[in-house]
Amino acid sequence: xxxxxxxxxxQKAGNPEEEYxxxxxxxxxxxxxxxxxxxxxxxxxxxxxxxAGVWARQLVRAYCRGILNSNNLxxxxxxxxxxxARFVERKPLPWYAEEKVRNGAFSTILGFSMRDGDGxxxxxxxxxxxxxxxxxxxIRDEAPLTSFPLSNAAEFxxxxxxxxxxxxxNVGIDSQTKTQTGTWQSGDKFYLMTDALAAWFFREAENSxxxxxxxRDLDTDELPFRPWLDNLRDTHQMxxxxxxxxxxxxx
Amino acid sequence: MAYTAEISRNNPSCFxxxxxxxxxxxxxxxxxxAKKKADGVADxxxxxxxxxxxxCAKEEGVRDYFHVGVIGYxxxxxxxxxxxxxxxELAPISEIANSPARIEERTKKVDDGAGGLVxxxxxxxxxxxxxxxxxxxMCQALNNAKGVLQRWLGQHPNSFPPAVIHITDGESTDxxxxxxxxxxxxxxxxxxxxxxxxxHISSNPNAxxxxxxxxxxxxxxxxxxxxxxxASVLTPxxxxxxxxxxxxxxxxxRCFVLNADLVLVIQALDIGTRPSNLR
Numbered sequence: 273x274x275x276x277x278x279x280x281x282x283q284k285a286g287n288p289e290e291e292y293x294x295x296x297x298x299x300x301x302x303x304x305x306x307x308x309x310x311x312x313x314x315x316x317x318x319x320x321x322x323x324a325g326v327w328a329r330q331l332v333r334a335y336c337r338g339i340l341n342s343n344n345l346x347x348x349x350x351x352x353x354x355x356x357a358r359f360v361e362r363k364p365l366p367w368y369a370e371e372k373v374r375n376g377a378f379s380t381i382l383g384f385s386m387r388d389g390d391g392x393x394x395x396x397x398x399x400x401x402x403x404x405x406x407x408x409x410x411i412r413d414e415a416p417l418t419s420f421p422l423s424n425a426a427e428f429x430x431x432x433x434x435x436x437x438x439x440x441x442n443v444g445i446d447s448q449t450k451t452q453t454g455t456w457q458s459g460d461k462f463y464l465m466t467d468a469l470a471a472w473f474f475r476e477a478e479n480s481x482x483x484x485x486x487x488r489d490l491d492t493d494e495l496p497f498r499p500w501l502d503n504l505r506d507t508h509q510m511x512x513x514x515x516x517x518x519x520x521x522x523x
Numbered sequence: 524m525a526y527t528a529e530i531s532r533n534n535p536s537c538f539x540x541x542x543x544x545x546x547x548x549x550x551x552x553x554x555x556x557a558k559k560k561a562d563g564v565a566d567x568x569x570x571x572x573x574x575x576x577x578x579c580a581k582e583e584g585v586r587d588y589f590h591v592g593v594i595g596y597x598x599x600x601x602x603x604x605x606x607x608x609x610x611x612e613l614a615p616i617s618e619i620a621n622s623p624a625r626i627e628e629r630t631k632k633v634d635d636g637a638g639g640l641v642x643x644x645x646x647x648x649x650x651x652x653x654x655x656x657x658x659x660x661m662c663q664a665l666n667n668a669k670g671v672l673q674r675w676l677g678q679h680p681n682s683f684p685p686a687v688i689h690i691t692d693g694e695s696t697d698x699x700x701x702x703x704x705x706x707x708x709x710x711x712x713x714x715x716x717x718x719x720x721x722x723h724i725s726s727n728p729n730a731x732x733x734x735x736x737x738x739x740x741x742x743x744x745x746x747x748x749x750x751x752x753x754a755s756v757l758t759p760x761x762x763x764x765x766x767x768x769x770x771x772x773x774x775x776x777r778c779f780v781l782n783a784d785l786v787l788v789i790q791a792l793d794i795g796t797r798p799s800n801l802r
Binding site: 286291320322323326360366367368369370371372374375440512 | 529531533573576577578580581582584585620621626634635643645646648
């Protein structure tokens with residue numbers, strides 16, 4: 273496959289950069305013609321939990337290393353949950369931090385993998401798995417072809433189901449784990465987004481706008497990312513939340 | 524639109540508890556023989572402060588999303604915190620987190636993740652001790668709260684408006700508090716007026732437990748009616764939180780609860796203090 277990928281991200285307006293609690297993997301965009309497959313993931317750690325950014329980062333790495341997927345979710349989660357517990361228990365905590373850690377951390381996960389078709393580098397298949405409201409949209413011929421796991425703005429709520437860092441928090445996880453498969457061809461674009469950006473995207477599309485053009489053109493001289501984002505937040509078109517956009521552009 | 528301001532460390536909000544500590548708070552809750560009203564209210568306030576602290580806790584410490592104060596009124600009217608917070612009108616939530624008067628250890632049953640329950644030791648910090656003596660100087664307490672919030676709003680003009688949670692069992696002994704309640708609600712930030720919750724733990728034998736009514740028609744006496752009239756109307760966000768507690772409320776529902784048992788006090792506190800837009 274011939275593709276370019278990159279990632280744009282921003283913490284909530286008013287917060288320092290180290291308080292960004294979304295996560296993505298690989299850490300830098302990759303591109304290549306020697307690859308036959310690609311895996312990327314984004315996640316959104318819950319603001320009200322502590323150590324949620326750590327949990328989100330563990331999840332995206334685990335997905336891209338093939339450790340975490342919808343087939344072995346419970347078992348692979350257990351390993352990650354133990355790793356999270358080791359991380360947060362490495363030093364004594366004050367009473368409130370101890371209580372907070374007892375509640376665990378929570379995060380969405382959206383994992384996306386694509387691979388070449390048999391004997392061709394210009395088409396192939398993809399699959400995705402998601403818990404929560406981080407979304408991927410597939411754009412073909414200047415129009416959305418597929419969106420997953422959500423497809424309209426009204427589906428975003430304040431309390432999506434999230435993957436917990438404590439086993440007892442994940443009751444009902446099987447019914448909340450979504451999977452999707454599809455095919456890609458040269459010229460397709462995939463945008464993986466955390467919820468604030470995805471909700472904006474669907475709202476714009478529902479208002480007969482073409483938000484995929486902005487996502488395509490972002491981070492160019494004509495459309496620098498941060499001023500664009502600041503404007504959407506300042507004009508209340510986008511909720512003030514951590515934002516992550518992973519772009520895959522297939523040649 | 525009112526009540527939409529983002530609550531952040533640069534733009535915190537405020538909770539002020541106004542607690543009746545008159546002699547009659549030494550009576551038991553209706554329907555409960557073993558718990559004094561003063562003890563139950565102190566437990567509820569301490570639990571709520573604990574929940575607020577935990578809600579604001581992140582790995583690096585406690586984020587100051589809120590400033591919190593407690594005013595007690597009985598023999599005296601004034602700040603009600605214990606420990607090193609004694610005498611403070613309002614304190615940032617991080618200071619409250621780090622300054623409980625003491626920390627008790629209690630046991631609670633928790634889900635073990637495999638269909639069973641296990642005992643878990645949890646820490647229960649105490650900031651506010653139960654006391655009860657003297658009369659019910661409600662007007663003085665409300666005026667005191669007004670002064671505290673006037674000063675705070677002067678420093679935080681764009682904040683999500685402060686909420687005052689007033690818990691009382693009695694009749695004011697220093698005059699009709701209606702004007703003092705109106706004056707308190709007339710204070711505002713640029714995002715809306717101060718919200719006043721009245722939780723009335725009535726001793727009237729005819730008082731039925733009532734939560735967030737939209738009319739005073741079924742209230743048993745002038746004291747309940749007065750506290751109902753003085754209470755704010757619930758914001759839409761608060762009505763949503765109330766729905767999580769299985770209350771189905773009309774648009775005119777007031778921030779008023781009559782003859783609350785302890786569970787209802789805690790539910791009402793959650794409805795009154797759940798942050799709507801935390802950054």
